[in-house]
Amino acid sequence: MSKLIEQPRFSCALAAQTTVLAIPRALPIVHAGPGCASKTFLTLSQCAGNQGEGFGGGGQISSTNTGTKEVVFGGENKLRTLTENAFKVLDADLFVLLSGCTSGIIGDDIVSIANEFREEGRPVVGAETSGFTGNNYQGHELVVNSIIEQFVGNVTPKVQKGLVNVFSVVPNQDPFWRGDLEEIKRILTSIGLKVNILFGYESAGIFEWQNIPNAEFNILLSPWIGLKTVELLKKKYGTPFFHFPYLPVGGKATSLFLKKLTAFANLDLEKVTAVIKKEEEKFYSYIVGLADFMSDFRSNIPNDLYLVADSEYAIGVSDYLVNELGLQPKGIFITDVPPTDTIKEKILETIETLGKEIREVVYFESDGGKIQQKLFELIGTSKRAVIFGSTWEKIVAQKNNNMLIHLSMPIVDDVILNKTFTGYTGGLKLTEEIYSGIFKHGTIDKNVQVL
Known part of the structure; x- marks a missing residue:
């Protein structure tokens, strides 16, 4: 049975409009009631570090704004007219029709309407993303799979050696998605692969999506989001996939990812080993440079780890902070909702x-109110906590002047451009965030004299 939750951390399936907008030169057309598109924009863009409208987002998203007339008589004709007019005034390579709750309840068939336009040679896809379909994690998969099924279509693969497709973070639901994908592509390119990253600045847009069937293999960097997609591609085009069940953070995990990928794909071991050596030398030379700081300020550095994030980030960040930086895990809250108990168990097996x-100290909880209550209980009067989470956790951090580092949705009091905590680069950035934080959050005694 459905229930109300306090302090939500994700949205409904319609918020997959941000997935469409993350594809260069793709635009959503929303078939929903007034306000649906703008509200999901506020949730998944402004609350993801004030990321803004971008190409055709925010108030520019086309919407049928269905009302009483469409509920009574149907809204398919209105959607046809809106889509036709979109071609006259909007400059895009792909349009994706998305349904909201109203159109879903009355049974408007947006997939059939999309098919009508494709039969005329127009690049239009339809995805049933009514809010009751699920949350925006499921909405993301629905949109990605709909583009593959309807737009990429039934083609004969022309496999290109070394070409890979990457499926990983959900745009905007991961506030660092742009930086994360850039770092993932940088790492994979460095070992000689050609990468369809599919979303963000590093993507070539529709060309990459049409090139999906030609990949030698697919890479999934996520516990469960995208699993249906890579399984679809294996069935549809016969493309094998490599599954690494979290985002690697720092030297150890990123090198492990590359080693396992090399074994899976039989890559050039000598070349990959050389890349890992170079990256690790650089990474750990920076970490060693912290020795004097760690010695001088050791009594000021918080050591109790509390983390609130979805599973793909929670696993990788916890691994790095505990196993490389030596923080003590006190409470790890995983906020996404795995669709099955089997997936939940696999996440726990990975963490094990x-x-x-x-x-x-792992808890599965999507209710922010319950998370906040548990954090207050666990932290007590301690001033040694570092909390990785969202703006919701600010009140917890402020109680005892503990440190808060933004890691997950919603983030309204920060601006995020291409920051990342993923890979070698992200591990260093995360380290900076922690140890710079003791100055920013007033942990340092004001009487300390700097010579």
């Missing part, structure tokens, strides 16, 4: 491999 001390 990272250390029992992490596994013992």
